Amino acid sequence: MGISMWIRVYAIFVKELKQLSRDKMTFGMIIMIPLVQLMLFGYAINTDARHIPVGLVDLSQTSESRAVEHALVATQSVDFIARYRSIKDAEVAITKGEIRAVLYLPADMTRRLFNHPLYDHKQIDSPLTLPIGQWIVDGSDTVIASTIRALRNMPLDEVANHTTIRTAPSFEVVQYFNPEQRTVVNIVPGLVAVILTMTMILFTSSAIVREHEHGNMEFLITTPVRPMELMIGKIAPYVLVGLSQVAIILSVGHWVFSVPIKGSLLSLLGGSILFIFASLTLGLVLSTIAKTQLQAMQMTIFILLPSILLSGFMFPYDAMPVAAQWIAEALPVTHFMRMIRAIALRDASLLLLGKDALWLGLFTIGGIIIASLRFKKKLG
Amino acid sequence: MTSNASEQIEYAIEATGLTKRFGDNIAVNKLDLNIPKGSIYGFLGPNGCGKSTSIRLLTGLLEASEGDVTILGKPLLGHEESLKKRIGYMTQKFSLYDNLTVKENLDFVGAIYGFAGKRKKSRIEELLALYDLEKQAKQFAGSMSGGQKQRLALACATLHSPELLFLDEPTSAVDPENRREFWERLFDLCAAGTTILVSTHYMDEAERCHALAIMEDGNKRADGSPQALMDAMPATVVEVSGNKLRQLKQTLTQHPEILSAAQIGAHLRVLIKKKVLDPLGFISELSDGRETILARPSLEDVFVTCTGGRHGD
Numbered sequence: 045m046g047i048s049m050w051i052r053v054y055a056i057f058v059k060e061l062k063q064l065s066r067d068k069m070t071f072g073m074i075i076m077i078p079l080v081q082l083m084l085f086g087y088a089i090n091t092d093a094r095h096i097p098v099g100l101v102d103l104s105q106t107s108e109s110r111a112v113e114h115a116l117v118a119t120q121s122v123d124f125i126a127r128y129r130s131i132k133d134a135e136v137a138i139t140k141g142e143i144r145a146v147l148y149l150p151a152d153m154t155r156r157l158f159n160h161p162l163y164d165h166k167q168i169d170s171p172l173t174l175p176i177g178q179w180i181v182d183g184s185d186t187v188i189a190s191t192i193r194a195l196r197n198m199p200l201d202e203v204a205n206h207t208t209i210r211t212a213p214s215f216e217v218v219q220y221f222n223p224e225q226r227t228v229v230n231i232v233p234g235l236v237a238v239i240l241t242m243t244m245i246l247f248t249s250s251a252i253v254r255e256h257e258h259g260n261m262e263f264l265i266t267t268p269v270r271p272m273e274l275m276i277g278k279i280a281p282y283v284l285v286g287l288s289q290v291a292i293i294l295s296v297g298h299w300v301f302s303v304p305i306k307g308s309l310l311s312l313l314g315g316s317i318l319f320i321f322a323s324l325t326l327g328l329v330l331s332t333i334a335k336t337q338l339q340a341m342q343m344t345i346f347i348l349l350p351s352i353l354l355s356g357f358m359f360p361y362d363a364m365p366v367a368a369q370w371i372a373e374a375l376p377v378t379h380f381m382r383m384i385r386a387i388a389l390r391d392a393s394l395l396l397l398g399k400d401a402l403w404l405g406l407f408t409i410g411g412i413i414i415a416s417l418r419f420k421k422k423l424g
Numbered sequence: 425m426t427s428n429a430s431e432q433i434e435y436a437i438e439a440t441g442l443t444k445r446f447g448d449n450i451a452v453n454k455l456d457l458n459i460p461k462g463s464i465y466g467f468l469g470p471n472g473c474g475k476s477t478s479i480r481l482l483t484g485l486l487e488a489s490e491g492d493v494t495i496l497g498k499p500l501l502g503h504e505e506s507l508k509k510r511i512g513y514m515t516q517k518f519s520l521y522d523n524l525t526v527k528e529n530l531d532f533v534g535a536i537y538g539f540a541g542k543r544k545k546s547r548i549e550e551l552l553a554l555y556d557l558e559k560q561a562k563q564f565a566g567s568m569s570g571g572q573k574q575r576l577a578l579a580c581a582t583l584h585s586p587e588l589l590f591l592d593e594p595t596s597a598v599d600p601e602n603r604r605e606f607w608e609r610l611f612d613l614c615a616a617g618t619t620i621l622v623s624t625h626y627m628d629e630a631e632r633c634h635a636l637a638i639m640e641d642g643n644k645r646a647d648g649s650p651q652a653l654m655d656a657m658p659a660t661v662v663e664v665s666g667n668k669l670r671q672l673k674q675t676l677t678q679h680p681e682i683l684s685a686a687q688i689g690a691h692l693r694v695l696i697k698k699k700v701l702d703p704l705g706f707i708s709e710l711s712d713g714r715e716t717i718l719a720r721p722s723l724e725d726v727f728v729t730c731t732g733g734r735h736g737d
């Protein structure tokens with residue numbers, strides 16, 4: 045009894061692998077999805093905005109106003125790509141999207157500068173203190189807006205051409221792990237989580253639904269195959285698929301984007317396997333609901349969007365409202381996102397991440413129970 | 425058949441009051457079946473009459489709304505899993521894997537039925553030879569002709585030598601030559617003791633069965649051996665030849681005693697209710713001296729007589 049069960053599981057496993065290797069499209073996707081996404085996100089996503097195209101309205105036209113401009117360019121945050129004679133012209137350019145912000149330096153800028161505490165610390169909190177200029181920003185992109193906002197307290201020592209006494213900072217910030225503050229370091233491990241979510245759920249859910257759609261299930265049901273055997277045999281190949289995707293993303297991330305892999309490979313493997321199992325069982329549950337491959341695809345997208353937006357991949361988990369955090373906690377990807385970033389970037393061990401690991405394990409067991417209860421060996 | 429003899433008959437399939445409803449639609453209505461072991465039994469009927477649904481009910485693929493089924497002496501309910509090793513099922517739609525080769529498909533099905541090693545290898549070789557698939561062994565199933573696919577499907581359905589074999593419209597995508605070959609294989613299987621239930625909408629195929637059920641809209645309209653059905657047909661067949669047969673057909677079909685009139689070649693084949701005592705005279709009178717002769721009833725006549733609302737009396 046036991047032996048013939050494993051013969052059947054193995055037969056389904058081999059069959060699925062053969063079909064997978066012959067489905068050139070799917071096979072290509074397994075390798076191309078991680079590579080293309082990695083290149084895209086690695087190069088494109090950058091939350092620290094630099095070289096923002098901005099305009100300048102300089103009514104002062106003095107050597108001081110040119111010094112302010114140079115000081116701003118030196119921060120690399122903005123590039124002055126156009127000059128305008130009036131605020132009106134500049135606003136039109138912002139509306140058209142030619143520039144993202146404009147710096148307005150009033151005619152009396154020089155006087156304001158001399159009275160400014162950051163320029164000359166003699167008159168602190170004088171009633172004569174006025175900002176030396178004004179930024180008008182296209183606030184629709186919050187990343188750009190906050191980059192410009194950060195210029196509010198820009199030191200003016202370069203403009204002053206002498207060292208001003210700066211007030212001591214309230215906090216000192218020491219950057220652990222990612223001192224250069226490169227976004228890609230955080231993105232690559234996160235990408236492992238997002239891509240695995242997408243491929244694992246989609247492949248398993250459609251793998252089972254496909255048997256229904258192509259009519260294979262009608263024959264299979266009349267054979268001695270049991271639901272559990274079918275499920276194990278069908279998802280086992282995708283564990284291999286998932287692990288190779290983890291390997292592709294992390295090694296390309298390591299060699300192309302110099303993302304450090306600090307943790308042990310064993311923790312990495314353990315964490316990945318836990319997450320792959322959790323995602324596969326989620327796919328299995330979906331396959332018992334979906335009737336067609338298209339429906340399976342739609343359900344995958346339904347899961348995928350919150351996985352990208354709420355898991356901490358795009359936005360910091362801690363900054364989300366509590367309700368969103370609850371939803372995020374329910375998704376396996378949130379736990380894996382924490383785990384893989386901790387393991388890859390901070391050399392955490394699996395033991396240190398016991399809570400997340402346990403949750404993924406429980407999710408898998410629950411998913412298998414639900415899937416096999418729902419998977420009837422009947423048609424219709 | 426005397427009651428004495430019927431007690432000794434062992435049935436492969438017994439069904440009473442088998443009913444399947446999909447919502448308001450009754451796909452199978454109070455079907456009673458007694459199919460003796462070792463026979464070939466046919467379901468004859470047009471598309472949508474409930475043949476596939478009946479087979480799915482008998483294989484345990486679908487749950488019946490009502491009725492009892494006994495398969496190979498065991499009640500189906502509760503014995504589905506153990507019966508699965510003893511029955512084979514060839515689905516109406518090709519249900520093997522297009523992107524696996526013939527050999528790989530057989531390997532897969534063999535393993536599913538618990539065959540391994542030498543035993544599996546020799547069984548597969550035997551089937552490849554029997555169903556003339558040796559040359560196609562390495563060909564993808566999806567790229568084969570209708571006849572080859574059908575032989576592969578039969579090989580897979582019989583790999584574990586089932587005692588009871590269900591074939592759902594096995595020859596619908598097959599040319600006549602391959603169909604004859606196919607039926608030869610079925611008779612071989614039958615001779616080896618396999619009970620076969622086959623569904624079809626071809627009269628000539630139905631005629632090869634030991635017994636058959638004529639089905640319409642989920643109801644069994646008649647059953648028995650082809651000969652018995654023809655003998656018991658409540659109508660006489662008269663063939664009329666001459667000119668203007670289309671017009672004659674118009675007048676004849678309006679007559680309540682006439683069940684049907686259909687043109688076949690140069691004849692008009694007329695089915696007249698049995699209660700008309702002198703059918704030849706009756707028709708001659710109606711057909712203005714055209715030539716009329718009595719004809720042997722065919723299975724098609726039986727089918728026409730008991731379907732289309734003509735089965736009532």
Ligand SMILES: Nc1ncnc2c1ncn2[C@@H]1O[C@H](COP(=O)(O)OP(=O)(O)O)[C@@H](O)[C@H]1O
Binds near residue numbers: 449
């Ligand atoms: N899964 C189903 N859901 C709803 N109706 C069905 C289903 N399967 C079959 N039917 C209906 O049952 C009737 C009999 O169908 P079927 O058994 O496939 O006929 P046949 O095989 O003789 O062509 C048809 O009217 C069909 O529409």
Ligand SMILES: [Mg+2]
Binds near residue numbers: 516593
């Ligand atoms: Mg059918």
